[in-house]
Amino acid sequence: xxxxxxxxxxxxxxxxxxxxxxxxxxxxxxxxxxxxxxxxxxxxxxxxxxxxxxxxxxxxxxxxxxxxxxxxxxxxxxxxxxxxxxxxxxxxxxxxxxxxxxxxxxxxxxxxxxxxxxxxxxxxxxxxx
Numbered sequence: 001x002x003x004x005x006x007x008x009x010x011x012x013x014x015x016x017x018x019x020x021x022x023x024x025x026x027x028x029x030x031x032x033x034x035x036x037x038x039x040x041x042x043x044x045x046x047x048x049x050x051x052x053x054x055x056x057x058x059x060x061x062x063x064x065x066x067x068x069x070x071x072x073x074x075x076x077x078x079x080x081x082x083x084x085x086x087x088x089x090x091x092x093x094x095x096x097x098x099x100x101x102x103x104x105x106x107x108x109x110x111x112x113x114x115x116x117x118x119x120x121x122x123x124x125x126x127x128x129x
Contacts, residue, residue, distance in 0.1 A: 001093045003115075009090060011116050013082050024073035033125060035075075036117050039067035042074055045109035047094070055091045060084070065113060 011032070020029045029035040048061035062079040069075055079087060098108050 001089060003097075003112075006090060006093055007112060007115055007119065009086060010112060011119070013079065013086075014077055014116070016081070017077055020075065020077075022069040022071060022073050022075060025069060025071035027069055027071065029075075033120050033123075035067065035077075036120055039069055039075060041113070042066040042068045044106045045113055047105040047109055050091060050094060050098075050105035055095045056088050057091075060087055062087075063109065065109070 015032050018029060018031050018035065020035065021027070022029075027038075029038065043066060045063060045065040047063045049055070049057045049063070052061070054060075060079070062082075064076050064078045066074050066076050082090075094105060094108055097103075098105055101108065103111075
């Protein structure tokens with residue numbers, strides 16, 4: 001699996017989490033693009049299973065990334081709902097990549113978040129947006 005394939009799979013999953021409403025102020029993030037434009041990352045992504053050394057979890061804890069809404073509330077995107085076989089493929093890739101790059105799972109996910117954000121924000125928004 002290549003980094004481009006990983007980015008595509010992760011992005012596709014993230015996009016299924018929209019629309020997303022802030023529970024505090026009610027602001028609606030209709031798309032991943034809206035979310036990236038109007039929130040600020042709150043710390044690095046957290047790969048719970050990888051950090052626990054469980055690269056093929058039967059009952060995954062998942063991966064989460066947090067961002068702050070303009071109102072200050074923290075919103076979360078996660079791997080929840082991703083098919084287990086896909087999650088395992090991504091974790092297998094991440095294990096090999098962290099070893100190859102000499103990096104941590106959090107650093108790898110931070111890199112992927114940056115790549116996905118740049119990709120999404122570089123695309124022309126849909127008409128009417």
